[in-house]
Amino acid sequence: MKSGSNLEKVIASGKPAVTAELGPPMSADGHEVRKKARLLKGFCDAANITDCQTAVVRISSIAAAVIALQEGLEPVMQMTCRDRNRIAMQADLLGGAALGLRNCLCIAGDHQSFSAAGRLKGHPGAKNVYDVDTCQLVGILKKMRDEGKQEGGDPLEVAPKFFIGASWTPMADPVDFRPVNLMKKVNAGADFIQTQGIYDIEGFRSQMEKIRKMGLHERTAILGGIIVPKSAMMLKYMDSSVAGVSVPKSLIDRMNKVKAEAGEDKKKARELQEQEGLRITVELIHQVLETPGVKGVHIQAIEWESAIEGIVKAAGLYPRPAFD
Amino acid sequence: MIIGSQKPIEEIWEMVKDFRKVLVFGCNTCVAVCHAGGEKEAETIASLIRMRAQQEGKEMEVNHLGVMRHCEPEYFDPVMDEVKKYDLVLSTACGVGVNFLSDRTGNIPVYPGINTSFYGAVEAPGNFVELCAGCGNCILHMTGGICPIARCSKTLMNGPCGGTNNGKCEVSKDIDCAWFLIVERMKQLGTLEKLSEVIPPRNWSTSRDGGPRRVSLEHIRAYEEQEAQKAATAGGKK
Ligand code: SF4
Ligand code: SF4
Numbered sequence: 001m002k003s004g005s006n007l008e009k010v011i012a013s014g015k016p017a018v019t020a021e022l023g024p025p026m027s028a029d030g031h032e033v034r035k036k037a038r039l040l041k042g043f044c045d046a047a048n049i050t051d052c053q054t055a056v057v058r059i060s061s062i063a064a065a066v067i068a069l070q071e072g073l074e075p076v077m078q079m080t081c082r083d084r085n086r087i088a089m090q091a092d093l094l095g096g097a098a099l100g101l102r103n104c105l106c107i108a109g110d111h112q113s114f115s116a117a118g119r120l121k122g123h124p125g126a127k128n129v130y131d132v133d134t135c136q137l138v139g140i141l142k143k144m145r146d147e148g149k150q151e152g153g154d155p156l157e158v159a160p161k162f163f164i165g166a167s168w169t170p171m172a173d174p175v176d177f178r179p180v181n182l183m184k185k186v187n188a189g190a191d192f193i194q195t196q197g198i199y200d201i202e203g204f205r206s207q208m209e210k211i212r213k214m215g216l217h218e219r220t221a222i223l224g225g226i227i228v229p230k231s232a233m234m235l236k237y238m239d240s241s242v243a244g245v246s247v248p249k250s251l252i253d254r255m256n257k258v259k260a261e262a263g264e265d266k267k268k269a270r271e272l273q274e275q276e277g278l279r280i281t282v283e284l285i286h287q288v289l290e291t292p293g294v295k296g297v298h299i300q301a302i303e304w305e306s307a308i309e310g311i312v313k314a315a316g317l318y319p320r321p322a323f324d
Numbered sequence: 325m326i327i328g329s330q331k332p333i334e335e336i337w338e339m340v341k342d343f344r345k346v347l348v349f350g351c352n353t354c355v356a357v358c359h360a361g362g363e364k365e366a367e368t369i370a371s372l373i374r375m376r377a378q379q380e381g382k383e384m385e386v387n388h389l390g391v392m393r394h395c396e397p398e399y400f401d402p403v404m405d406e407v408k409k410y411d412l413v414l415s416t417a418c419g420v421g422v423n424f425l426s427d428r429t430g431n432i433p434v435y436p437g438i439n440t441s442f443y444g445a446v447e448a449p450g451n452f453v454e455l456c457a458g459c460g461n462c463i464l465h466m467t468g469g470i471c472p473i474a475r476c477s478k479t480l481m482n483g484p485c486g487g488t489n490n491g492k493c494e495v496s497k498d499i500d501c502a503w504f505l506i507v508e509r510m511k512q513l514g515t516l517e518k519l520s521e522v523i524p525p526r527n528w529s530t531s532r533d534g535g536p537r538r539v540s541l542e543h544i545r546a547y548e549e550q551e552a553q554k555a556a557t558a559g560g561k562k
């Protein structure tokens with residue numbers, strides 16, 4: 001075992017892994033993290049604790065991850081390259097490991113301009129760091145863990161043992177380069193990969209075919225991303241505005257159909273769309289897991305953590321494997 | 325070249341309003357090409373300040389002047405006596421020119437008349453684009469001649485982030501994704517396989533992160549010193 005994390009054990013066991021996501025609050029409300037952690041505990045093998053997602057200031061991933069751990073939920077701490085240089089990154093990795101964290105997902109992070117979207121003021125005038133990029137951060141974690149060395153070469157008496165993750169957007173531009181992108185992350189040392197949300201199963205499968213030809217599915221554990229859709233509007237928005245996500249018309253039509261069934265009743269329209277969203281989610285989970293080379297799913301129910309229990313059960317992925 | 329852009333006249337007025345004799349001093353190289361701070365623009369700014377002063381009932385003498393460069397003494401030395409007649413020099417050179425001149429004007433302050441934006445090129449008349457960030461260790465041979473440091477919003481070194489959308493950067497539909505361009509260009513050059521290598525963390529000490537930088541050419545310094553010495557000895561014989 002590289003890290004001994006629960007996620008690593010599940011993946012090593014060969015059973016399909018399930019990860020979920022927990023978004024920390026925009027205030028010092030630790031109770032909110034506990035509440036969400038309790039909703040997820042037992043229904044996933046580990047939960048990503050986002051690191052100031054969309055560049056919005058929230059409880060730090062490490063702090064929220066430790067709270068989750070106290071609640072008995074295994075966290076995947078996240079680290080963006082946006083906010084820290086390699087000095088702060090390594091300091092936080094050492095700290096995270098010392099606090100008992102065993103999984104870390106490395107990501108570039110959304111640009112700070114995203115923080116001012118919608119009603120939020122955010123911090124679009126912030127300076128970004130990008131001292132290192134995702135591939136380089138993955139390499140730093142691997143060097144720390146496997147060679148017991150800091151990036152600069154100084155020895156680590158106690159090495160941080162992380163199960164190292166990275167994200168992958170299989171269908172973003174330039175599409176034919178995306179497999180190389182994944183290969184670089186794997187070569188740098190990514191033990192597991194969580195993909196961007198998949199709705200276009202055909203597109204994903206054709207990328208996975210290339211991945212299998214390259215043998216990458218055997219060198220890293222690919223967890224297919226599932227974003228739980230809540231409404232026709234959300235699907236349309238993701239289709240038009242989220243990079244690397246395209247939503248087949250048939251799925252949008254399905255949502256529109258149930259919405260229309262509710263007529264003028266807004267509450268009913270919402271409920272029916274949510275129910276359809278859960279059905280779509282379970283179908284997507286099956287389709288992703290049936291894709292050769294996939295080792296699990298990463299389910300994101302954004303600000304809807306309570307949905308995870310039902311989804312995991314309906315998908316036949318409950319109970320989750322337990323190890324002692 | 326260095327690309328500058330004009331400052332709002334309101335901001336300039338706030339800078340200059342308490343001075344009596346103001347020289348708007350243009351630079352006729354880079355910032356003239358981008359229509360920000362050449363002698364012509366200096367003239368316009370000077371007249372705007374004069375108009376404003378008149379409106380506000382302030383007695384001010386505002387003139388303009390221009391030289392080829394503010395970043396080499398030989399260009400502005402000949403007019404230094406004239407420059408020193410003013411209470412304030414509003415330099416419309418880039419920040420380099422403002423700094424450099426300010427070190428040489430004694431009691432007279434030099435204020436910036438424009439915003440210095442970036443190192444760029446003239447894509448089309450009136451369109452200037454940033455293409456290099458002066459990192460001090462060029463790697464363009466590895467990226468198809470397209471700079472990921474200056475042109476990728478996240479200065480990524482190992483390929484695109486997940487935000488590339490229809491060839492555009494996640495930051496704006498008006499920004500090309502540098503990595504999209506790099507991949508396409510390297511395909512065209514038949515060198516795409518170069519991108520398979522993981523580029524390790526960079527040593528940023530050659531860029532601004534290493535502190536202010538200086539380039540010294542030993543042979544030229546040595547020659548200059550020799551010449552100076554020759555001149556001194558020749559003078560001694562007289
Ligand atoms: S690599 Fe450095 S020197 Fe070369 S173009 Fe980019 S910023 Fe300029
Ligand atoms: S979209 Fe392209 S240019 Fe923008 S940050 Fe990502 S890789 Fe860089």
